[in-house]
Amino acid sequence: MHIVVVGAGLAGANAVEELRSQGYADDITLVGAESHLPYERPPLSKGLLLGSAEPDSVFAHDAAWYDENEIEMLLGTSVEAIDLDRSRVALADRDLAYDRLLLATGATPRHLPVADGSGVPVAYLRTLDDSLALKERLTGRIVIVGAGWIGLEVAAAAREAGAEVTVVEQAGQPLEAVLGPELGEVFADLHREHGVDLRLGTSVDEETLAGSDLVVVGIGATPADDLASAAGLNCSDGVLVDARLRASDPHVYAAGDVARQDHPLLGLLRVEHWDAAIYQGRAAARAMLGDDTAYDRMPYFFTDQYDLGMEYVGHVGAAGYDEVVVRGDRDARQLVAYWVRGGKVVAGMHLNDWDAIDEIRSVVGGPLPDSTV
Numbered sequence: 378m379h380i381v382v383v384g385a386g387l388a389g390a391n392a393v394e395e396l397r398s399q400g401y402a403d404d405i406t407l408v409g410a411e412s413h414l415p416y417e418r419p420p421l422s423k424g425l426l427l428g429s430a431e432p433d434s435v436f437a438h439d440a441a442w443y444d445e446n447e448i449e450m451l452l453g454t455s456v457e458a459i460d461l462d463r464s465r466v467a468l469a470d471r472d473l474a475y476d477r478l479l480l481a482t483g484a485t486p487r488h489l490p491v492a493d494g495s496g497v498p499v500a501y502l503r504t505l506d507d508s509l510a511l512k513e514r515l516t517g518r519i520v521i522v523g524a525g526w527i528g529l530e531v532a533a534a535a536r537e538a539g540a541e542v543t544v545v546e547q548a549g550q551p552l553e554a555v556l557g558p559e560l561g562e563v564f565a566d567l568h569r570e571h572g573v574d575l576r577l578g579t580s581v582d583e584e585t586l587a588g589s590d591l592v593v594v595g596i597g598a599t600p601a602d603d604l605a606s607a608a609g610l611n612c613s614d615g616v617l618v619d620a621r622l623r624a625s626d627p628h629v630y631a632a633g634d635v636a637r638q639d640h641p642l643l644g645l646l647r648v649e650h651w652d653a654a655i656y657q658g659r660a661a662a663r664a665m666l667g668d669d670t671a672y673d674r675m676p677y678f679f680t681d682q683y684d685l686g687m688e689y690v691g692h693v694g695a696a697g698y699d700e701v702v703v704r705g706d707r708d709a710r711q712l713v714a715y716w717v718r719g720g721k722v723v724a725g726m727h728l729n730d731w732d733a734i735d736e737i738r739s740v741v742g743g744p745l746p747d748s749t750v
Contacts, residue, residue: 384481385409388633391658517590691724
């Protein structure tokens with residue numbers, strides 16, 4: 378049997394590692410458009426950008442690991458098409474036959490026309506090369522469009538590098554779509570205390586961008602599902618997969634940023650985070666080997682900004698929440714928060730309370746414990 382993995386990111390790296398750990402001894406080919414070995418993306422806007430991590434530290438495995446595990450690596454290689462009828466992947470110079478195919482093609486940054494056409498240098502942060510280039514440009518006056526995770530982490534790195542930083546966000550608070558206004562305000566206060574000119578409820582325009590040395594755009598990402606869609610796989614904001622990460626073709630699976638899963642607990646869901654790339658990659662590998670277990674892990678993500686660390690588990694979703702229950706010291710930014718809907722905890726988060734994450738994981742999905750009231 379031959380398994381082909383398209384996408385040499387963290388999901389792909391974890392998939393091939395899991396295949397070998399499960400005892401799969403047949404052929405594996407890992408195809409990646411970038412020339413780098415698979416690497417982790419969180420350091421790109423955190424340690425690597427801050428200068429506290431070295432570029433070599435981001436790689437999932439070194440080259441020797443792939444050789445020792447007999448993984449055929451085709452880096453700097455683009456897949457031109459997938460033929461589902463013939464079970465083949467077309468490269469520029471040859472075709473690859475597969476018995477199972479995993480799509481782990483990730484996502485691409487959304488572009489902002491007003492920034493791209495402004496005449497000011499513009500940066501998007503997605504790849505290792507993007508991060509290394511951006512690190513050298515965190516000086517002067519920087520305008521960041523978007524107060525999501527990427528925008529705020531870049532703002533923190535830029536301020537620590539001494540840059541003058543303006544952040545422009547359409548929503549009323551940073552991270553409002555995820556945290557709501559109640560906890561988004563905590564991040565607004567944090568960045569303003571560190572000298573960021575935070576402009577909320579504001580659309581970016583040419584006047585805002587004028588005179589800046591660099592514009593960094595962080596307004597989300599689009600799943601890289603063009604290849605899958607062109608092949609005839611069902612796609613809608615990502616490759617549609619079932620609870621076991623199988624696509625509309627029974628020989629094809631998807632994991633990571635590109636996968637929109639029918640989650641057994643949360644419904645249709647696409648998660649663009651490090652944790653999902655790791656665990657979906659591993660789960661897809663087991664599924665390709667015949668494991669029928671549904672992937673039901675709750676979404677998890679984390680951030681580090683200045684002296685604030687946060688971990689979040691769960692998913693509020695379109696249904697929203699009834700209340701946010703906060704335990705701890707909001708002013709000191711050391712707390713645990715639970716988002717509650719219908720008497721059940723749909724998400725939980727801690728700020729600078731690193732012993733709390735296990736409790737949060739155990740609570741999400743169940744009733745709010747009396748101790749948190």
